[in-house]
Amino acid sequence: MHSTAPKGHSLDEAPEDCIHCEIRRLAICAVLKEEELAAMMAITRYRSLAPGEMIFEEGEPARSLYNVASGTVRIYKLLPNGRRQITGFLFAGDFLGLASPKAYAYGAEAVTEVNLCQFDSAAFKSLVDRFETVKSRLLERANDELTVAQEQMLLLGRKTPLAKLSSFLLRLSSNNARWERPVDTIELSMTREDIADYLGLTIETVSRTFTKLKGDGVIALPERSRVVIREFDKLEEIAEDFD
Amino acid sequence: MHSTAPKGHSLDEAPEDCIHCEIRRLAICAVLKEEELAAMMAITRYRSLAPGEMIFEEGEPARSLYNVASGTVRIYKLLPNGRRQITGFLFAGDFLGLASPKAYAYGAEAVTEVNLCQFDSAAFKSLVDRFETVKSRLLERANDELTVAQEQMLLLGRKTPLAKLSSFLLRLSSNNARWERPVDTIELSMTREDIADYLGLTIETVSRTFTKLKGDGVIALPERSRVVIREFDKLEEIAEDFD
DNA sequence: GGCGGAATTTGATCAGGATCATAGCTAGGC
DNA sequence: GCCTAGCTATGATCCTGATCAAATTCCGCC
Numbered sequence: 376m377h378s379t380a381p382k383g384h385s386l387d388e389a390p391e392d393c394i395h396c397e398i399r400r401l402a403i404c405a406v407l408k409e410e411e412l413a414a415m416m417a418i419t420r421y422r423s424l425a426p427g428e429m430i431f432e433e434g435e436p437a438r439s440l441y442n443v444a445s446g447t448v449r450i451y452k453l454l455p456n457g458r459r460q461i462t463g464f465l466f467a468g469d470f471l472g473l474a475s476p477k478a479y480a481y482g483a484e485a486v487t488e489v490n491l492c493q494f495d496s497a498a499f500k501s502l503v504d505r506f507e508t509v510k511s512r513l514l515e516r517a518n519d520e521l522t523v524a525q526e527q528m529l530l531l532g533r534k535t536p537l538a539k540l541s542s543f544l545l546r547l548s549s550n551n552a553r554w555e556r557p558v559d560t561i562e563l564s565m566t567r568e569d570i571a572d573y574l575g576l577t578i579e580t581v582s583r584t585f586t587k588l589k590g591d592g593v594i595a596l597p598e599r600s601r602v603v604i605r606e607f608d609k610l611e612e613i614a615e616d617f618d
Numbered sequence: 619m620h621s622t623a624p625k626g627h628s629l630d631e632a633p634e635d636c637i638h639c640e641i642r643r644l645a646i647c648a649v650l651k652e653e654e655l656a657a658m659m660a661i662t663r664y665r666s667l668a669p670g671e672m673i674f675e676e677g678e679p680a681r682s683l684y685n686v687a688s689g690t691v692r693i694y695k696l697l698p699n700g701r702r703q704i705t706g707f708l709f710a711g712d713f714l715g716l717a718s719p720k721a722y723a724y725g726a727e728a729v730t731e732v733n734l735c736q737f738d739s740a741a742f743k744s745l746v747d748r749f750e751t752v753k754s755r756l757l758e759r760a761n762d763e764l765t766v767a768q769e770q771m772l773l774l775g776r777k778t779p780l781a782k783l784s785s786f787l788l789r790l791s792s793n794n795a796r797w798e799r800p801v802d803t804i805e806l807s808m809t810r811e812d813i814a815d816y817l818g819l820t821i822e823t824v825s826r827t828f829t830k831l832k833g834d835g836v837i838a839l840p841e842r843s844r845v846v847i848r849e850f851d852k853l854e855e856i857a858e859d860f861d
Numbered sequence: 862g863g864c865g866g867a868a869t870t871t872g873a874t875c876a877g878g879a880t881c882a883t884a885g886c887t888a889g890g891c
Numbered sequence: 892g893c894c895t896a897g898c899t900a901t902g903a904t905c906c907t908g909a910t911c912a913a914a915t916t917c918c919g920c921c
Contacts, residue, residue, distance in 0.1 A: 452772040456861040460772040474764035481768055510753055517760035521717035524767035525724055529695045529703040531774035532818030536878075567899065575775030577879060582900055599887075599899070618699040779908070810869065823908060825870055842869070842917070 393419070401468035401553060402442050403516060406508040414505070418498040422491045430471070430483040430491070437479050439493050440472035446489030447564040450481045451572065461573040463523075464565065466550055470516055472496075487564045531575045534616055539574040540584045541614035544594070544602060561602040588613075636662070644711035644796060645685050646759060649751040657748070661741040665734045673714070673726040673734070680722050682736050683715035689732030690807040693724045694815065704816040706766075707808065709793055713759055715739075730807045774818045777859050782817040783827045784857035787837070787845060804845040831856075 393412045399405055404415060421444075424430065430441070433452060448465040462481055465471055471491070474480055494502075503509050530539055548558045563570070567578045574581065588594045593610050595603040604610055636655045642648055647658060664687075667673065673684070676695060691708040705724055708714055714734070717723050737745075746752050773785055791801045806813070810821045817824065831837045836853050838846040847853055 452768060454772070454776055454859050456859055458776045458859070460775040462768045462771045474761045474768070476758070476761060480765040507750070510757065514753065514757050514760060515719070517757060517764060518717045518719060521760060521763055521767065522723040524764065524771065525695060525705045525717065528705045528767070528770055528774060529697070531771060532703040532815075533697055533701040572775075578899075579880080579901085580878060583878090586900075616697050616699055616701070820909060821869075822871085822910080826908090829870075 392416075396444075398442070398444055398468050403470050403509060403512045404442070406512045407506065411506055414502060418494050418502060420493045422493050424485040424489045424491070426485055426487055428485045428489075430485065430489075431479050433480065433482040434478050437472060437475040437477060438496055440470070440475075440496055440499050441494070442492040443467055443469045443471060444490040444492055447486040448483055448489055449486050449565065449569060449573075450483045452481050459572045460575070461569060462527075463520075464569075464573065467554070470513075473513070473517055473520065486569065536574070536576055536580050536584045537587065538614050538616040539576065540570075540581065540588065541593075541610050543570065543574060544604065545610060545614055547602075548604060559604045559607070561604070563600040563602060635659075639687075641685070641687055641711050646713050646752060646755045647685070649755045650749065654749055657745060661737050661745060663736045665736050667728040667732045667734070669728055669730055671728045671732075673728065673732075674722050676723065676725040677721050680715060680718040680720060681739055683713070683718075683739055683742050684737065685735040686710055686712045686714060687733040687735055690729040691726055691732055692729050692808065692812060692816075693726045695724050702815045703818070704812060705770075706763075707812075707816065710797070713756075716756070716760055716763065729812065779817070779819055779823050779827045780830065781857055781859040782819065783813075783824065783831065784836075784853050786813065786817060787847065788853060788857055790845075791847060802847045802850070804847070806843040806845060 393399065393404060393407075393416050394409060396402075396404070404412065407415060422441075424446075430448065431437075431439070443465050445467050448469075448471060449461050450463045450465065450471070451459050451461045453459050464486070465483075471483060472479075503513065526542075530542055534542065544561060547561045547563075551561065552558050565573075567581045570576075571578045571581045576584075585594075585596060588610075589596050591609075593604075593606045593613065595605055597603060636642065636647060636650075636659050637652060639645075639647070647655065650658060665684075667689075673691065674680075674682070686708050688710050691712075691714060692704050693706050693708065693714070694702050694704045696702050707729070708726075714726060715722070746756065769785075773782055777785065787804060790804045790806075794804065795801050808816075810824045813819075814821045814824045819827075828837075828839060831853075832839055834852075836847075836849045836856065838848055840846060
């Protein structure tokens with residue numbers, strides 16, 4: 376069912392060769408020289424997951440770290456009463472497993488089909504010690520994530536539903552920019568429920584808020600999972616929650 | 619009595635000598651050998667602030683990094699409409715300025731009287747490059763903060779006011795534990811407004827929630843700014859939001 | 862010790878978003 | 892191409908926490 380061997384060939388597929396990996400330029404491996412990449416490849420295993428498959432659970436000993444090669448991953452925390460907070464979505468080039476000294480502080484699941492580069496934590500750690508640049512890169516990454524986390528706290532604690540959803544769309548849009556894809560068309564790879572659990576809302580409120588943005592002409596929704604930004608400036612204004 | 623630091627000499631004061639610094643064991647400097655400390659001291663300036671004083675503003679170029687030697691610091695982000703989200707409180711031993719590649723991603727202010735060890739960013743950076751252990755320590759710290767940030771997202775997005783405040787009190791309590799202070803008595807160095815802006819609530823709701831916890835006998839409030847935890851287990855249960 | 866101002870608490874009301882309920886869509890399977 | 896199940900949208904109602912409004916307590920200061 377879910378073996379490491381991919382079934383067909385596609386650009387989205389995990390390339391079993393770091394040297395030609397298209398994801399590299401934005402992943403942590405960007406800092407590695409070719410000969411260093413060899414060391415990296417030596418500790419790498421590839422893993423493909425179907426939508427909904429779990430990668431690891433919160434509290435589990437952190438035996439592996441990952442690079443997302445393709446697809447969308449959600450990381451989340453649960454409350455005993457079943458309520459869920461998605462603390463982030465990861466895309467191609469993102470590093471998964473930071474913030475985990477011993478046990479994973481959060482669970483991770485595939486949202487779409489996902490390809491991962493999997494590293495054994497111990498092996499990865501010694502690789503980090505060998506290549507200083509990787510450690511710097513990780514620190515850089517951790518800092519970026521911290522900045523994003525703070526932005527998200529502002530969103531969760533103080534923004535209206537309208538501003539929350541607008542901010543979310545703009546974030547997806549700038550992720551498109553990172554990959555030189557059009558910034559005004561967004562493919563939503565996650566469900567309304569995922570979005571709700573990310574923004575601290577309910578599905579109903581997310582849905583109504585989409586309808587509102589559509590009604591105001593700020594976005595269009597040609598399909599359920601495709602958003603077209605019609606008025607970028609307006610969306611940015613709403614996201615900043617001017618009164 | 620009077621637990622605030624007096625103007626003259628006190629244990630709470632920033633010691634202008636890293637070697638005998640009592641804060642060191644929990645600060646990033648813990649990993650430094652005595653001779654390395656000298657290098658650290660060479661780039662350190664000490665700075666004392668009165669309650670309410672600004673340390674830096676969001677967006678400002680990140681020229682300095684800090685260690686909190688004593689007191690409480692709040693870091694926060696603002697929305698154009700004036701709403702504020704406090705993204706963290708820092709205490710003695712905490713590092714301030716992480717997550718800031720070029721410009722500070724958040725503002726920082728003294729809550730109480732505060733003593734800081736101030737480092738020039740550039741000098742600190744080269745020190746980090748000289749002492750590998752410091753870089754590792756910073757990465758460790760960043761990871762810890764990321765874990766805390768995710769916990770906070772869960773709190774902001776999915777917890778009830780009662781669970782929010784309980785979680786907050788428990789966090790302060792474990793900060794006491796870190797310093798081998800009693801875990802069942804908590805000094806609130808910040809106002810209700812600060813707490814509200816940290817938990818994504820209003821002052822009124824914070825106040826009512828304190829009253830509720832008091833009424834249920836879970837805590838006592840002998841003074842405005844002193845909380846005594848009466849039923850630890852109960853508080854932990856409420857913080858996890860069992861239905 | 863009394864005064865004044867700020868912080869906190871408490872009370873009354875309101876509204877935004879959650880919840881409950883139902884209907885409409887859409888994609889995947891046959 | 893149709894059926895079904897799950898996702899999404901919309902409608903109705905409720906309720907929690909925000910807002911508005913005092914009252915009260917606390918603390919620094921003279």
